[in-house]
Amino acid sequence: MKAFEMRLPASLEEAIALLPTAEGDESSRLVAGGQDLLTELKHHLVEPERLVNLKSIPGLAGATWGSDGSLTLGALTTLQDIYEDERIVTTFPALAEAARSVASPQIRAVGTIGGNLNQRPRCWYYRAEEMVCLKKGGRECFSQFGRNKYNAILGAGPSWIVHPSDTAPALVALNASVEIVGPNGKRTSSMQDYFTLPSSGNVLRETTLAPNEVLTRITIPAPAKGSKSTYLKFKERSSYDFAVGAVALNLTLDGRKITAARIVLGAVAPTPWRVEEVEARLIGRDLNDETIELAREGALAGAAPLSENGYKVPLTKGLITRAFRAISRS
Amino acid sequence: MSPSNREADVVWKDRKDLTLLNTDQVRLDGPGKVTGHALYSHDIRIPNMVYARLVLVPYSRTKLTKVDVAPAAALAGVVHAEVWDGGKEAVQFLGDDSVVAVVAAETPELAEDAARAVILEFEPEDNPMVTRGQVTANDAPRLRQGRRGGPNVEEDGARGDEEDVLELLATADGVVEQDYSVPIQHHVCLETHGCVVHLEGGKATVYPSTQMVSDSVGMYASMLGLSQRDVRVICQNMGGGFGSKFGAGLEGLAACRVALAVERPVHLMLDRRQEFLMAGNRSGSTQSYHAGASKDGKIVALKATAEKYGGMGGGALPTPPYIYEVKKRYAQVGSVYTAMDANRAMRAPGHPQASFGMESVVDELAYSVGFDPLEFRKLNLDSEVHLRQLDRVALEIGWNEHPNRKEPGKPDADGMAEGIGFGVSQWGAGARPGAHCEVRIEADGSVTSSVAVQDLGTGSRTYVAGIVAEELGLPLHGVTAKIGDSVLPSSVASGGSVTTGSQAPAIQDAAVQARRALEAKLVDAIGGEVDAFTWKNGEVANADGQKLSFRDACALLGGETLTTMGEFQPNLHSGGAHGAQAARVRVDTLTGHVQVLKMVCIQDMGLPLNRAAVRSQINGGMIGALSYGLFEERVLDHDFGFMLSDQLEDYKIAGIQEMPEMVAIIDDDDDFSTTKGVAEATGIPGHSAIANAIYNACGARVRHLPMTPDKVLAALGRS
Numbered sequence A: 001m002k003a004f005e006m007r008l009p010a011s012l013e014e015a016i017a018l019l020p021t022a023e024g025d026e027s028s029r030l031v032a033g034g035q036d037l038l039t040e041l042k043h044h045l046v047e048p049e050r051l052v053n054l055k056s057i058p059g060l061a062g063a064t065w066g067s068d069g070s071l072t073l074g075a076l077t078t079l080q081d082i083y084e085d086e087r088i089v090t091t092f093p094a095l096a097e098a099a100r101s102v103a104s105p106q107i108r109a110v111g112t113i114g115g116n117l118n119q120r121p122r123c124w125y126y127r128a129e130e131m132v133c134l135k136k137g138g139r140e141c142f143s144q145f146g147r148n149k150y151n152a153i154l155g156a157g158p159s160w161i162v163h164p165s166d167t168a169p170a171l172v173a174l175n176a177s178v179e180i181v182g183p184n185g186k187r188t189s190s191m192q193d194y195f196t197l198p199s200s201g202n203v204l205r206e207t208t209l210a211p212n213e214v215l216t217r218i219t220i221p222a223p224a225k226g227s228k229s230t231y232l233k234f235k236e237r238s239s240y241d242f243a244v245g246a247v248a249l250n251l252t253l254d255g256r257k258i259t260a261a262r263i264v265l266g267a268v269a270p271t272p273w274r275v276e277e278v279e280a281r282l283i284g285r286d287l288n289d290e291t292i293e294l295a296r297e298g299a300l301a302g303a304a305p306l307s308e309n310g311y312k313v314p315l316t317k318g319l320i321t322r323a324f325r326a327i328s329r330s
Numbered sequence B: 001m002s003p004s005n006r007e008a009d010v011v012w013k014d015r016k017d018l019t020l021l022n023t024d025q026v027r028l029d030g031p032g033k034v035t036g037h038a039l040y041s042h043d044i045r046i047p048n049m050v051y052a053r054l055v056l057v058p059y060s061r062t063k064l065t066k067v068d069v070a071p072a073a074a075l076a077g078v079v080h081a082e083v084w085d086g087g088k089e090a091v092q093f094l095g096d097d098s099v100v101a102v103v104a105a106e107t108p109e110l111a112e113d114a115a116r117a118v119i120l121e122f123e124p125e126d127n128p129m130v131t132r133g134q135v136t137a138n139d140a141p142r143l144r145q146g147r148r149g150g151p152n153v154e155e156d157g158a159r160g161d162e163e164d165v166l167e168l169l170a171t172a173d174g175v176v177e178q179d180y181s182v183p184i185q186h187h188v189c190l191e192t193h194g195c196v197v198h199l200e201g202g203k204a205t206v207y208p209s210t211q212m213v214s215d216s217v218g219m220y221a222s223m224l225g226l227s228q229r230d231v232r233v234i235c236q237n238m239g240g241g242f243g244s245k246f247g248a249g250l251e252g253l254a255a256c257r258v259a260l261a262v263e264r265p266v267h268l269m270l271d272r273r274q275e276f277l278m279a280g281n282r283s284g285s286t287q288s289y290h291a292g293a294s295k296d297g298k299i300v301a302l303k304a305t306a307e308k309y310g311g312m313g314g315g316a317l318p319t320p321p322y323i324y325e326v327k328k329r330y331a332q333v334g335s336v337y338t339a340m341d342a343n344r345a346m347r348a349p350g351h352p353q354a355s356f357g358m359e360s361v362v363d364e365l366a367y368s369v370g371f372d373p374l375e376f377r378k379l380n381l382d383s384e385v386h387l388r389q390l391d392r393v394a395l396e397i398g399w400n401e402h403p404n405r406k407e408p409g410k411p412d413a414d415g416m417a418e419g420i421g422f423g424v425s426q427w428g429a430g431a432r433p434g435a436h437c438e439v440r441i442e443a444d445g446s447v448t449s450s451v452a453v454q455d456l457g458t459g460s461r462t463y464v465a466g467i468v469a470e471e472l473g474l475p476l477h478g479v480t481a482k483i484g485d486s487v488l489p490s491s492v493a494s495g496g497s498v499t500t501g502s503q504a505p506a507i508q509d510a511a512v513q514a515r516r517a518l519e520a521k522l523v524d525a526i527g528g529e530v531d532a533f534t535w536k537n538g539e540v541a542n543a544d545g546q547k548l549s550f551r552d553a554c555a556l557l558g559g560e561t562l563t564t565m566g567e568f569q570p571n572l573h574s575g576g577a578h579g580a581q582a583a584r585v586r587v588d589t590l591t592g593h594v595q596v597l598k599m600v601c602i603q604d605m606g607l608p609l610n611r612a613a614v615r616s617q618i619n620g621g622m623i624g625a626l627s628y629g630l631f632e633e634r635v636l637d638h639d640f641g642f643m644l645s646d647q648l649e650d651y652k653i654a655g656i657q658e659m660p661e662m663v664a665i666i667d668d669d670d671d672f673s674t675t676k677g678v679a680e681a682t683g684i685p686g687h688s689a690i691a692n693a694i695y696n697a698c699g700a701r702v703r704h705l706p707m708t709p710d711k712v713l714a715a716l717g718r719s
């Protein structure tokens, strides 16, 4: 990889001052656990002159619980610390399951939640240095007419990447929000709005984050009474793999009756893919096979597969079925 | 003495007398490997060494307009930068031909910087020539030019009478007419290809990662312009070869050229991407079968047309039918050449491919005439050994208690289904002449067994000591094994699973000679007759029960060192390995995920020299086949002629969570008077058994590898 300077800022302000101001300026990059960024550096996808290490800034790691039962996670909290926290496991199973499903134990031990949410796509073309695709400033998304087994079936175009993060769909399902700090101070965003589609956002990025902003905290509101959540990830290879399909489900039940629902699909769209119209149709219905079918068919109704990824439709339907059944049984 | 003189006179001990061979022995190289002390070619460090690196153009076909190494040469720490082979105008295929420059620098990092500093200007051709459609297009150029030139699609010639076969097929009770395919697979050696060349004072020591130590000397000598006498080749540990590491390769040639140019030791190992691009492959194939069976469970006729995809190589595939008996067959096999690296030998070349097509057809035929696929197999196999072995694996996998034996099962309420499948294997193994072994015994009781043979991680080092220890009644650690060095007595290349068949007899020959030489001394000392002493537990006894410790026996040598040289003894080896495998899988019919729950493999090998090592080989064969069956596939972008699966993240191989319960069975009913290699046969039928198990579970016939969820769901009619 190209040689770089590593900076260890003592404060967020210092870190932000070290980041580029102009969109598209890659001369300086944030690094947390480095598990995604290092692969980008090794493959020369980005060649920053300077890395700004968040780990030297105090107070950015760890879980804190609000008196209202909400949870706030510092961006530097490792994935392992998330799923080893008993209270998180029982309160927000979808998040714990998502964190546990990421990569391998080694990567989870150093990979952070902030890095997980801000990691870059895994599309074969994006990851090949020579392929100057749309995501890297080129004119074309090669996966559209090329090899696209792992690419998007929903919400795609003009780029067909899928968002690779496991924790993102879980956090959207749990109605999380994020705190972002930039040169002009703090802003907050819902987790859902943090991610952008290639058709509406900057196609070179996947989020609303500006080059000189830092995602500092994630807050999950206290779960409603009767709410249950789960994250079901499908890996082609169980040992470690990115999702080929995933579903994060957060249901609030009154007896068998669904009173609130959040269904978020992973690995099928350029963002965590929430199916709001389907969620709305579930309200007031009993959790039974008919409802599951409604959810499953509705969630994939708009799918527009490419030449090699049509299987993601039945696969994701299968996962939705399983996720609903898991909640129904729990 | 010539080998034939001693033939029949040197034998393996009787099975009941063996105390070390045919038992579990902890391999001698184990501790070094798990503690990191074992040195591989990658690890060799020589003072003043430079790191060389190849520069590739990673598209299958390009016009080259510029290769400028000057910016690389100008970097501090760069000691060499050269346009490869003086330059060329075009890259003709992805692989060796992609190499356009070589650089060397003081550190690996600087070498990478230097490689990136080389200025390349090129333009990909319109036709990348990587698919069948592309190489058969009207204006497609011939990929193979010159002396070994030929068309891009070439038939090997047909066998059998097509008319006869079609006639029989018209009257068959069950008919299967289907297409099957297997993709191009990679060897995925954990240690990439390459070597370290240390040239000094007109002599060279080369440390290649190689499957042939002895035969490498000549290659490196000619590349370095030296006499063979002045070249030494050392390979103490090997990080995997699987058939891809015989020749020095372009990387070896480049290392030699840089060494000659810079006059310093040179380290040149491929990086992971280069390993995928230019280190060979297991050829893919498409196989179309039209086959028929009779109501009484016999395969009556088979028509097969197949094409091999070995890039610039012809590919490998035995002519169908594979193993099974067929009354009449017509088979036509051909090669499709594409602009990619040539296939290399890989674990039983052609057989795993043929197994997948044939075992699938056999399975489909069985169900088509309402037969239990196990019974059907037995009716169509010729070898008694296969019949016995199939029964054994059926027992172990639980076939007799399995609910769906004549038709596939159905998924349970949660969409899960379990099934069992079978496959058989056959492999030549055998031997090649040329292996030797020197046994030295010192008066203090030290014993050394030496031969140049390489150990690919399969266990040869351990039996180089073990065979001698057995003959002399010593524990394994009573004999020092020296291997992997061309200054030692020469040995054969490790290919075709011949290492054991070739090498073990020579070791036994040296051991028996050494024992007899010691016995000749014992005759004078304690009385008795040569060949009538018992060597056990570190002691030797004559027929009257008079004993000496091994050390005291050696003391009879006085100041002398006893040295014997063993040669290949044909009567101590045999060829023709048989195996059978069964797999039990769970198919998630909602997602298409296949989990292999259990695999069973039985394998014959004559005398097992080290039962633990043999079981490891069997496990390795099953794991390799599982990975081939469920995950592995070379993926290219067909428009660019560009490899997308060029990292281990994208080229998936099975990991720890994919490992099933594995039962490795040594076929103890085999004749133990000879020994044979066991490695390759074990990797032949596992993926076929898995495919058949998937069908047996839920009725999804997956006819194309790898059996990833997209294919399983398609076979279930779900996408």
Ligand SMILES: Cc1cc2nc3c(=O)[nH]c(=O)nc-3n(C[C@H](O)[C@H](O)[C@H](O)COP(=O)(O)OP(=O)(O)OC[C@H]3O[C@@H](n4cnc5c(N)ncnc54)[C@H](O)[C@@H]3O)c2cc1C
Pocket: A029, A030, A031, A032, A033, A034, A035, A036, A037, A038, A039, A054, A075, A076, A079, A101, A102, A103, A104, A107, A110, A111, A112, A113, A114, A115, A116, A117, A118, A119, A120, A164, A165, A166, A167, A209, A213, A214, A215, A216, A240, A241, A242, A243, B649
């Ligand atoms: C082999 C392998 C397998 C993997 N498998 C999975 C998987 O199954 N599922 C999955 O979700 N991920 C997977 N990953 C991706 C990733 O490594 C992990 O998800 C990890 O959580 C990333 O966290 P990190 O702290 O190491 O990120 P880093 O590499 O440090 O950062 C990632 C990116 O986010 C930016 N960034 C980091 N922190 C912040 C912040 N606080 N604010 C703004 N930007 C920030 C960085 O600039 C960088 O661009 C895998 C990675 C590898 C190498």
